[in-house]
Amino acid sequence: MDPTRKPSQLYRSKWACFHCRTAFVRYIRVEQSDQIRCLTCHTKATDMGYLFEPPRRSDYKQWRLMQLLAQHQLRYHRSGMIPKIRYLITENDKASYTEVQRNLMALYDDDQQLKKKEKREH
Ligand SMILES: [Zn+2]
Numbered sequence: 001m002d003p004t005r006k007p008s009q010l011y012r013s014k015w016a017c018f019h020c021r022t023a024f025v026r027y028i029r030v031e032q033s034d035q036i037r038c039l040t041c042h043t044k045a046t047d048m049g050y051l052f053e054p055p056r057r058s059d060y061k062q063w064r065l066m067q068l069l070a071q072h073q074l075r076y077h078r079s080g081m082i083p084k085i086r087y088l089i090t091e092n093d094k095a096s097y098t099e100v101q102r103n104l105m106a107l108y109d110d111d112q113q114l115k116k117k118e119k120r121e122h
Contacts, residue, residue, distance in 0.1 A: 006030065007029075007030055007031060008029055008030065008031065009029065009030050010027060010028070010029055011027070011028070011029075011030065012025060012026065012027045012028075012050055013025070013026065013028070013033075013047050013048070013049055013050050013077070014047075014048050014049060014050055014051075014052040014054075014076075015036050015038075015045035015046060015047055015048065016045060016046050016048045016052065016054060016066060016070070017038035017040065017041060017043055017045050017046075018043075018046065018063060018066070018067045018070075019038065019041050019043040020038060020040050020041050020043075020057075021054075021055075021057045021059075021060075021063045022038065022039075022040060022054070022057065023048065023052060023054035024038075024039055024045075025050070033047050046067075046070045047075060048066065048070060048075055048076055049075035049076030049077035049078075049081065050076070050077065051076040051077070051078075051079060051081070051082060052066075052075070052076040053076075054066075061097070062093070064097060065090060065097065065100055068097070068100060068101065068104065069085065069089070069104075072104050072108070074089070074104075088103060088107060089103045089104060089107065090103075091103070
């Protein structure tokens, strides 16, 4: 769930099913966002953000990477996320799965450092 949204706010987003590698758009209320299921297989779907561009269904590698992003709470909710993910994490789709994992870890470390720094300055 996107923590910046207010309860009961209606929003649209794109949900991904990592089981059948599909995505669909739904309008929902914030509190429903953990209950959305795939229209085809009824597996719990993941909110990937409205700007999410689903990979081709046959592109297993990309889908695995998208799942990895989701596990790290990265979503395509804002246009700024697209270049961030492309340049810092997937390296223009050239990075391997292991490299993406490494980039995610590095990014996470940076965030932790930044939070610590912000705390010290307040
Ligand atoms: Zn499904």
